[in-house]
Amino acid sequence: MGSSTSDAIVVDTAHGALHRLLPLPLVVEPHEGSLTLTARSRIVIGAGIGGFDHTVNHLIGDVQKAAGLHLARAAEAADGDITLRLDGDLTKHGEEGYELLIGADSASLSAGHPHGLWNGTRTLVQLFTHLPGDATLPAVRIVDRPRYVWRGAMLDVARHFFSVDQVLRFIELIARFKINRLHLHLTDDQGWRIAIDGWPTLTNIGGSTATGHGSGGWFSRTDYLEIVTHAARHFITIVPEVDMPGHTNAALASVPGLNLTGTSPPLYTDTPRDLASVGFSSLHLAAPATRDFVADVIAQLSADTPGKYLHVGGDEANATDAWEYREFIELLQREVHSHGKQLVGWEEIANAALLPGAIVQHWLHGDVVRRAPASARFVMSPSGHTYLDMKHTPSCRVGRRWAGFIDVDTAYDWDPATLIEGITDDRIEGVEAPLWTEKVATFEDVQHLCFPRLACLGEVGWTAQHLRSWDTFGPRLALHADRLQRIGVPIYRSALLD
Numbered sequence: 424m425g426s427s428t429s430d431a432i433v434v435d436t437a438h439g440a441l442h443r444l445l446p447l448p449l450v451v452e453p454h455e456g457s458l459t460l461t462a463r464s465r466i467v468i469g470a471g472i473g474g475f476d477h478t479v480n481h482l483i484g485d486v487q488k489a490a491g492l493h494l495a496r497a498a499e500a501a502d503g504d505i506t507l508r509l510d511g512d513l514t515k516h517g518e519e520g521y522e523l524l525i526g527a528d529s530a531s532l533s534a535g536h537p538h539g540l541w542n543g544t545r546t547l548v549q550l551f552t553h554l555p556g557d558a559t560l561p562a563v564r565i566v567d568r569p570r571y572v573w574r575g576a577m578l579d580v581a582r583h584f585f586s587v588d589q590v591l592r593f594i595e596l597i598a599r600f601k602i603n604r605l606h607l608h609l610t611d612d613q614g615w616r617i618a619i620d621g622w623p624t625l626t627n628i629g630g631s632t633a634t635g636h637g638s639g640g641w642f643s644r645t646d647y648l649e650i651v652t653h654a655a656r657h658f659i660t661i662v663p664e665v666d667m668p669g670h671t672n673a674a675l676a677s678v679p680g681l682n683l684t685g686t687s688p689p690l691y692t693d694t695p696r697d698l699a700s701v702g703f704s705s706l707h708l709a710a711p712a713t714r715d716f717v718a719d720v721i722a723q724l725s726a727d728t729p730g731k732y733l734h735v736g737g738d739e740a741n742a743t744d745a746w747e748y749r750e751f752i753e754l755l756q757r758e759v760h761s762h763g764k765q766l767v768g769w770e771e772i773a774n775a776a777l778l779p780g781a782i783v784q785h786w787l788h789g790d791v792v793r794r795a796p797a798s799a800r801f802v803m804s805p806s807g808h809t810y811l812d813m814k815h816t817p818s819c820r821v822g823r824r825w826a827g828f829i830d831v832d833t834a835y836d837w838d839p840a841t842l843i844e845g846i847t848d849d850r851i852e853g854v855e856a857p858l859w860t861e862k863v864a865t866f867e868d869v870q871h872l873c874f875p876r877l878a879c880l881g882e883v884g885w886t887a888q889h890l891r892s893w894d895t896f897g898p899r900l901a902l903h904a905d906r907l908q909r910i911g912v913p914i915y916r917s918a919l920l921d
Contacts, residue, residue: 441453443552445896446881446885446886447885447895448546448565448566448886450565452564454526456527457561458503458526458527458562460486460494460560461503461558464492464505464558466504466505469506470508470509472507472508475537477656478540478541481541489553490553491558503529506532508532509533509536510533510534517536517539519536519572519603520534521534523543525550525560532544541658545598545601550563572853573603574855574885575604575884576604576605576811576856576857576858576880577858578606578869579611579858581610581673582611582861584633584638585869587646591653592866593869596870596907597659598657602880604662605654605659605660606664606857607662608666609665611666611673612671612691612703613691613693613861614632615641616642617724621719629674629690631690633692634860634861635693635864636692660732662734668737668740669702669736669737669740669741670702670736672703675704680710681706681713681716682710683707683710685711688704695861702742722762732782733765735756735768736768736769739769748774749774752775755768756778765780770783770784770788773792773799777795781798783795785802786806789844793843800852801846801851803853804856809880810826810856811829812860812863812872813826814829815830815831816917821871822872823861839854854880854883854884856880858872875904875920897919
């Protein structure tokens, strides 16, 4: 939802705590004084919290890391305590909003929904100095809610595979900045990374290699469950993508019946030279196994994915005839809807007849996006601002350059509501930053390309546009870059932050 321009933030440049907040909250009112937690301080479990131990446990662990202080639990509040309340009233702050009040004697955090309570704990943890032995919090009142409901990161595990543990770590890192969607690009020409019951060759063959002849891998259903469960504890929704009808060579190489000739092509492990070189593979509706394949893949992903979204890809289907492309997308959305899920696809799906509620993900061509019906929703991922596989600067050791160089100022300084004429906040679901991994082979490189740029996306998606400026954001980003480095994240240290 958009935020009214009547909302105001109180900015006191002498109040150092404001430089600790990222994304910037909607309303911040600094007060005099501070609250110093001690060994006698507790977390008070107030109304409605009982079923959300994971949020309380996260807060206890994070305070331990930030301030070196272990907080016990209590049922009744006393001086020096932090009280958590969940009142169930969504009219005040919405599902993700919260109110945090820190005074000289105690602190309280209230929200209408568990997601809002989680978001408030992330802000509370940011307010510590994160210096050894410092358990002081500034006196402040914060009232907050996000601009957009979708604030996403995309990790391509198809071109190069990343393990369950690495994906879990990625979830923990993006949650620091209130990112709440993890879009997993699970299949492409170079790899199929999710096991599907009844189709073992998809992973045994299609998951056996990676771009550049690297080692392959895939997620079992148990692995996928571990990922979605860990994400849920961080209030992150997993959005699985199985790309169709193009970008499907790994599937075609694995299942002969997906080919019109009945013969599979060889595995493909190259990197396309440029955008004109992609889109050489395609599923076909007339192939004997295609419809069963589509039905089984979508049925299993629907059953295993708690979130309401299924991403069907749909991009760069250059080897698919226009008529068949439209029929294929319409088949996909019928299958997705039959399982009670919401269809998401790259902007090219706007060329098909979309059902109400379809989410179109913009990445390159605004004229294609505008073909979507009035009932469509949009996720904004403009390649020139959000593509994390692009180099930060020309001197970067890893990354691509076809969409331009994206330093932190470029990643931050854009407004989703002015990208495409006629698509304003009332039609925008949110924003997302994709990381394609054709040339990203290690998890160290994943982190180096993503951080701290994903923090920029976090604020673009959360903070009302009229409250954002690079001048106030840069110092806050520098502080959080320092914090990431201190926990061992191999970030790119932009010269703009020095």
